[in-house]
Amino acid sequence: MSTTGQNTPADGAVAVDQVRDWNESVGSEPAVRVATNAATVTDVDKLTLNRGAVTALDTSVSHKVDDWAVADQKRSGRCWIFAGLNSLRAAVMSKENIKDFQFSQGFVHFYDKLEKANHFLVAMDQLADRELDDRTVQRLLSQPVEDGGQWNMFVAVIEKYGVVPKYAMPETWSSEHTASLNRDLHTVLRRGALRVRAAAGAPESGSSRDDAAVVAAREETLRAVHRVLTVHLGVPPESFVWQYRDKDGGFHRDGEFTPQEFGEAYLPEDLGDYVCVVNDPRNGYNHAYTVDRLGNVVGAPKVTYLNAEIDVLKRAAIASVVDGHPVWFGCQTTAFTDREKGYWASDLYDRAGFYGLDAEQMEMDKADRLRTGESLMEHAMVFTGVDLPDENVSSSADLPATAEEIAPRRWRVENSWGDEKADKGFWTMADNWFAPYVFEIAVPPRYLPEELLAARDEEPTVLPAWDPMGALAK
Structure with missing residues (x-):
């Protein structure tokens, strides 16, 4: 092997003599020596934290809708379920004068897993004419029923099965620590996928399609999935007695409800x-837009996104919070975050300066970050507050036409990571973080412009199964 350094960058290889020059040059810089001494003994995020950005943030906001304790998803990827239920529980507390209330996340989790398993097996049947190493088939096989999901998937489950209070189906160790549950479900489903494909006459089977065998393979696999779910999560209640104590200490027992009846009583009619x-x-x-093969409930409406300028998302979220309604949203929560303080700000760290790089060497716009895998939706939470400079805003009718004119300062966010960090589990987002790292919101149509709503009538463009717009569900 040559070590003479004869290669040049034009050859496509690293030139050894050039690396020697770099070593000598960088090693002589005092700033690099100081940075090296620091980074070799402590976390670089502590060294690059921008104190100015930190001191510019505080937890107070002019408009706040929360007055309850945060939930904790623990070691699971159910943020989208927690965020969905958290965005809806305020209505129950307001209607019944309850200090705190949680819907059962485990109930929704159970039926989401069951429906996802069926959705996966149906997809394996529909894709049986493709080779087993087809990219879409392999994408589905890589994560048959992971914990993630999307707003439309959340709505699909609760509209079909309803909701229950947390006490009617409490958390289990497995619902809070889902690794083993997912592992075993994946084993069952991958084996089931092979059976479905064989019955459907897939190329590797060497046989013709047998419809009855396809149905039998799917049903046998689903029964096995149901058994595994029951062992880990328990049997979902068919009915329960709804009782509670209000803020004034009064006790109420309102009778027996099915999950569907409870949903009809307490979920928004326009959900x-x-x-x-x-x-x-x-x-x-x-x-x-939609993402290929993304969903959980077979037969439910497609998981559909309307794509809009960031100002549209921001103004809609502001309007909803000002009107007293929390907002479900999806973002890249790991970007420029301090998990101890519970802060997000786009200038929270000066990493380029720490390494002595030009700022543009570590910068990309939002589109390029999505294209290269630098950014994707990875977490769902709830906006419960916003800080506006105009103290006279009492409803969305008082707001200017654009978010730029409104000029919000910061946002209050209900996370689902427990109450030990941030402001008892509520995080603070600088407004400069919204545009680059917030990707999605779910709001009633009254907060959106007509030109965007018109897109609801068009057939959505299908993005591939591996597109980052589907990452929250994976």
Whole structure:
């Protein structure tokens, strides 16, 4: 092997003599020596934390809708379920004068897993004409029923099965620590996928399609999935007695409810009309999009996004919070975050300066971050507050036409990571973080412009199964 350094960058290889020059040059810089001494003994995020950005943030906001304790998803990927239920529980507390209330996350989790398993097996049947190493088939096989999900998937489950109070189906160790549950479900489902494909006459089977065998393979696999879910999560209640104590100490027992009846009594009547809006600068605005094979309930409406400028998302979220309604949203929570303080700000760290790089060497716009895998939706939470400079805003009718004119300062966010960090589990987002790292919100259509709502009537453009717009569900 040559070590003479004869290669040059034009050859496509690293030139050894050039690396020697770099070693000598960088090693002589005092700033690099100081940075090296620091980074070799402590976390670089502690060294690059921008104290100015930290001191510019505080937890107070002019408009706040929360007055309850946060939930904790623990070691699970159910943020979208927690965020969905958290965005709806305020209505129960207000209606019944309850200090704190949680819907059962485990109940929704159980039926989501069961429906996802069926959705996966149906997809394996529909894709049986493709080779087993087809990219879409392999994408589905890699994560048959992971914990993640989307707003439309949340709505699909609760509209079909309803909801229950947390005491009617409490958390289990397995619902809070889902690794073993997912592992065993994946084993059952991958084996089931092979059986479905064989019965459907897949290329590797060497046989013709047998419809009865396809149905039998799917049903046997689903029964096994149901058994595994029951062992880990328990049997979902068919009915329960709804009772509670109000803020004044009064006890109420309102009778027996089925989950569907409880949903009809306490969920918004227009929940199915909520619009999922994304900001995806790779694609055209005021158009509808979906992700191939993304969903859980077979037969439910497609998981559809309306793509809009970030100002549309921001103004809609502000309007909803000002009107007293929490807002479900999806973002890249790991970007420029301090998990101890519970802060997000786009200038929270000066990493380029720490390494002595030009700022543009560590910068990309939102579209390029999505294209390269630098960014994706990875977490769902709830906006419960916003800080506005105009103290006279009492409803969305008082707001200017654009978010730029409104000029919010910061946002209050209900996370689902427990109450030990941040402001008892409520996080603070600088407004400069919203545009680059918030990707999606779900709001009633009254908060959105007509030119965007018109896209609801068009057939959505289908993005591939591996597109980052589907990452929250994976």
